Amino acid sequence: MSTFAELKRNLKKDFSQLKGVRLAVLADSATQLWVQALRGSGYESGLNIEIYEADYDQIERQILDTSSELHRFKPRFVLVFYAAEKLLARFQELPLDARAGFAEGHIDTLRQLVDVLGQHLAATVICTNYPEIDDGVFGSFANKVSSSWVYQIRKANFQLMDLAQSVPNLLVSDLSLLCSQLGRDAMTDRKIAITTDLLFSIDFLPVAARSVVDIVAAASGRFKKCLVLDLDNTLWGGVIGDDGVEAIEIGGLGVGAAYSQLQRWAKELKNRGVLLAVSSKNDPRVAAEPFQVHPDMVLRLDDFAVFCASWENKVDNIRHIQSILEIGFDSMVFVDDDPAEREIVRRNLPDVCVPELPDDPALYLPYLQRLNLFETTSSTAEDGARTRQVREEGRRRELKATFATEEEFLRSLEMTAEVEPLTAFNLPRVAQLIQRSSQFNLRTIRYSEDEVHRIARSPHHLPFAVSLTDRLGSYGLVSVVFLERAGDALFIDTWLMSCRVLRRGLESFVLNALVDRARREGYATIVGEYVPTKKNELAKDHYKTLGFYPRDGRWHLDVRDYELRTTFVHSKVLPHGE
Known part of the structure; x- marks a missing residue:
């Protein structure tokens, strides 16, 4: 992921040929640096994000006043950021007997604001959720006290998810998850926050910006549709042509658990509607054998929309996969353990996303998960049928x-x-x-x-x-x-x-x-x-x-x-x- 300095340098580049998107940023704290990170991150996603930044702590006024600058801007997306620190201050101002209703009151207010934005702007609202702050009052006993801050902030996050399920134009940027992954200290520089009200650290700004831009890109039709996988030392440990199907590392053998976890993740993506494909330099019969006979394989042949194992180079294999699926190269992600193969694909197919896998297979899955390559803004019952539909289309070609x-x-x-x-x-x-x-x-x-x-x-x-x-x-x-x-x-x-x-x-x-x-x-x-x-x-x-x-x-x-x-x-x- 780019640093904040790199995102700032993007602001000097030519945005004129990029897809234009209008985004309004409403927050109860300072957002100047976040706005820069959003613009710079948008450039990396092929988006020219034009941003209206509302004045400090003007969320309700900008939304409820239909003559406000927000409504005149007519954004396609509205980012609403309530900082957990500011919510805590509001919570502490309440009488003790009113605190148990804090989460419901906040989410009810948010529901009203989202309704106004939907009615008057037809805008998609991206609301950040609330990273947990321990106020240090009850300790672990806070989980049993409904009027405690810890209880209420967790309840607010849960109710925000419920609200998003019932409101089509509301999407959630999961800051709470990002904070849990990176740590609270990495998210906020307390010294800067106290004096400037800039609540995100310089290192966290690109992370927070990417979370929002991924959502904007997916809602604008820019998302990944296909995961192309190498086989040897990517989906299992070892080289199938040399080691044989009995000796490959998968399941409980060696680091096999890491490969099994990667396969489970790929299978879940397939069930969600992402197409899986194989691009491997291998004899087709030998490459297919583990999926057919190895008891610890999670993926099977019918999980793949296209299985391309040959002695051709992987660039040509990916081109073949793309021609069958009839999707753009920019909709494809290629995962391969070999740095040389990755570089060849990057050089010849620059639109294909090629993650730089870590050397250690145990780190493959955590690394890929953190990249959030398969952001989506929708999920339907039909999605899981995509692989079957592609395979049926193959029979039609025959x-x-x-x-x-x-x-x-x-x-x-x-x-x-x-x-x-x-x-x-x-x-x-x-x-x-x-x-x-x-x-x-x-x-x-x-x-x-x-x-x-x-x-x-x-x-x-x-x-x-x-x-x-x-x-x-x-x-x-x-x-x-x-x-x-x-x-x-x-x-x-x-x-x-x-x-x-x-x-x-x-x-x-x-x-x-x-x-x-x-x-x-x-x-x-x-x-x-x-x-x-x-x-x-x-x-x-x-x-x-x-x-x-x-x-x-x-x-x-x-x-x-x-x-x-x-x-x-x-x-x-x-x-x-x-």
Whole structure:
């Protein structure tokens, strides 16, 4: 991680080509240095974070006064920092008989502030939780005294997590966890804090900034989707081709426990929706054997979306993995014990994240966990199915090779699509797809889950989602469309699709559904817009290909003259069930 001095040097670099994000910082203590660290850390994540820093201890006023500088700034994100030290002072000012309700009162206040921000700014709120401070009054007995400070600060942290579960636009930066990892003394320089009210030490500022920037980046569509793993001396100790499957270190053998722990972590990431892949210089049969027969292996072959073991160089292997998964290189993390291999990948694939593993395997997992490489702002029931879906897509590729024409292949898939309104069940996945989709995303507007809730209820919008299945399996929810009423036309505010379903004819199916909806609503024209980004060039000719004509910088389609496009996707349910 960069030092504070290095982050300050980043401020002199060119931010003009980076993705712009507006962040407001509200705190009850001094934040000048933290703001610098946030900007510098944003640069390292490819973000130009424009920051409004509120005056000292103005959290409530800035939020509740809708004419304040905060509301005029119109941030996409609002960072709210209540310092544990300041909360302790408030707690100590309360009468003794009121202290048992301190946590509830504070969280109730926070709930009201978050509601105001959601209603008036549609902003995502990032609230830091509260590192524990022992006030030294009760000692360990504080755990049995509900009116003690230790009891209340822990209760506030727990209730903040509960609040975040119920409020879509609230995310938590876990300062308490960071403090427990690094130690309270590393977090705060008491001498400086007393005289300046700067509560973070110089060494802790980059840590606190990275925690927030990781959240902002993930919510802005910048996150890691795939963990690519070496095998020998990375997932097990030893060289499988030389030592044989019986002699590799895994489980209880030697330092095998360290490798088993790394595998468990990888498996949990896979269950959460991160794709696992193997890039190994090895004979494919020999490389696969431990996953098939070794009793102490945690990971098995079906945990990997792509298993690439060959004598080709690892750069080409990673390129092959990327081509199959159809994700950006900047969405990939490559873990390898060999420094030379790491450097080769860094030099040839600079967008791939390549952590500098420690020499000692016992330190692999703690090191990777501290890097927080797989930050996310959402989790849905569909996430765990991603590996299965990728493997099913592999079978589709094999099937496609057996047909003479694309038309025969598409007809053979027996595809069925379901078009449905936004519901409590699919809305989290819709919000997640909006955050994740970059290549086929016509305008790339990153709506938060709270904003998607508002669009779902808005009388000015006609939103819907599309799920797809075929005879080989389910793709899940793969497309989202938000239509906006704009006079006598319907404007396509959002149209995105998962790359997994491109070249399946789904875009024609969705357009047929759009036109059907427009006709039933009495609209004569559908208007679309393509806003280019670094990643969505794939969709550049989308509207032209579908028969839209350009006018005034946008694309128009006359609904009255439209003829349904041929597609091999069959409809299961009409739009909105009508």
